[in-house]
Amino acid sequence: MKLSKWIDKHAGYILIIPAVIFIILFSISPIVGSLRYAFFDMQLNNQAKNDMFLKSNVNLSLNQETIDYLNYYLNIDLDSVQKQESILKIDEIKADLSELEIYIADEIASPDLKAIVKVSEEKQDVLIGKQESIISKLEELYSIDDEFYSPDDTFAVASEFDTTIIKSNFVGADNFIKVIKDRRVRSTLTFTLLFTLISVVLELIFGLSLALIMNKPFKGRSLVRTFSLIPWAIPTTVAALVWSYLYNGSSGIVSNIFTQIGFISSPAAMLNSSSNALWAIIIADVWKTTPYMALLLLGGLQVIPNSLYESSALDGARKWQQFRYITLPLLKPSIFVALLFRTLDAFRVFDLIYVLTGGGPGGSTESLSVYAYKVMFSQTRFGYGSAMVLIMALVVGLIAFVYIKALNVDLIGENK
Structure with a gap:
């Protein structure tokens, strides 16, 4: 009897134990491991530094x-x-x-x-x-x-x-200081932030428009919803390969169309120019992830009661007024979640850039993730790379904090 009472009293804690174990094993442990590496000058291609040595x-x-x-x-x-x-x-x-x-x-x-x-x-x-x-x-x-x-x-x-x-390869905080002073880190961070800002804004605009269309009752709506999710369902690596063919300098359809319109000087300039390569990556990313943004926003639209629109229409509210004073305020939590997920995902972009441009031309489209990969696996500098990844994690946390404060979203009912 006492055991059953104890279980009933602590049922909530017991039920979250599997989730806590999962988080410790697959989230906290890798971070602790990376933190440990970050304090050593660990280089796999150097026999004197291919492990972590505190003493000689x-x-x-x-x-x-x-x-x-x-x-x-x-x-x-x-x-x-x-x-x-x-x-x-x-x-x-x-x-x-x-x-x-x-x-x-x-x-x-x-x-x-x-x-x-x-x-x-x-x-x-x-x-x-x-x-x-x-x-x-x-x-x-x-x-x-x-x-x-x-x-x-x-x-x-x-x-x-x-x-x-x-000899001991313990360097303390030197790796973090080097990352902060690294010009290449600053240039990749600038590119990553620029890519994230432009792509997420475009995805929000197109995703919200697509979600509003899919939320309307019309014939064939289910079919439209199904086909609109196809780009998101395609693996990013495959999508990047497809777009690399479309951007091909000799036979790429998109690059030739952009040349005829006057957006670029020649088809080969689509991926060979720094500014063109940036927009090429953004276009591919927007095409790939706009359906995901639309799906998240569609879920928020469907929980808004139709009675609010009906009553506002009786009061003489126009479509724009309904969208501004009803849809947007009630959609705010969904917008927050969509923006947060997509911003964090865009900031960590790797596979799309690695397949499409490899960080070129001249490193102009190199994201932080691509640079960290090259440092850790091409140069085998695991200590420096770990410090870079941890700083990326701090930036991601800062982005999440800014979103929460800027949008003032009450996710857990603290304001009730």
Whole structure:
């Protein structure tokens, strides 16, 4: 009995547990992971920075590989040299290499034989001293006038000793400071905001017009509603490919029509000019997402009682007055939701631009998402890219806050 009472009392909390777990796993955890990466100079193409290191580490596998290769080249040199001085120097270096292996095995290597292990500053200094001593003796060896196999290759291998010492790549807030100072970030942010503003305004105008048409009773309305949603149902990547064919400089229908009208100088200029490429992306985005905006607004229109329009008509209100004083005020929450969703979606635009222009020409149509993708996956700079993504998340939150304050929408009934 007590258990059932407790369940009844806390039923609301129990029911939201699955949603809370889902949010923690798929929303909060990735953000925490990105935040962790953002404080490190993590670069996958750099062996010394391909993970997050708070303290100094030693790459034992690379160190052993370097020792093995040096022994290989020294054995070849031992068979080719003629002077006794060279033979003695090679034997001395090989003995140092053996001593280095013993020191690593006794003092640095972990019992579980990890490839990368943490090391104290004292042991790191000893290790670096032994490595530098070997390189110094190699220089003495190859200064001898004798027959050697390939000194350049040997020195190239010995230089790998430098990369075996992995220093801490914790940089604190440096990545965030670099993002703020990055001119390319500022230019991509400007383009993203411009694209978002123009595309969302056009989608609101066309979407509201389409929603008003679909809300009217007429023959074939269901068919019109179905066909109007087709552009939104098409995957964005596919839609971008379709529009790339329509914008093609040689056979694109849209680019040729725009040339004949006088909008562009030639069909090839549709995607080869910065301003033309911006409008090409906006047109494709408006065509793709206007139905989504119309669908959200149509839901708001259908909850407005017809009795309000009938009573206002009896009072002599015209269509424009009904739209201004009845439709728009009651549609405000739906407009807010539509604008918020579309603005956040447009601000994060990636696939449309990546497929259509790739950020060109000359990076003029590069959005923040496209730039972040290039930084993280083309340059493998995960620390810097994570900082950029987190700043994007803050901007998205700021946009949502501005919308709520600007439209003064009471979504949860706080003003009641």
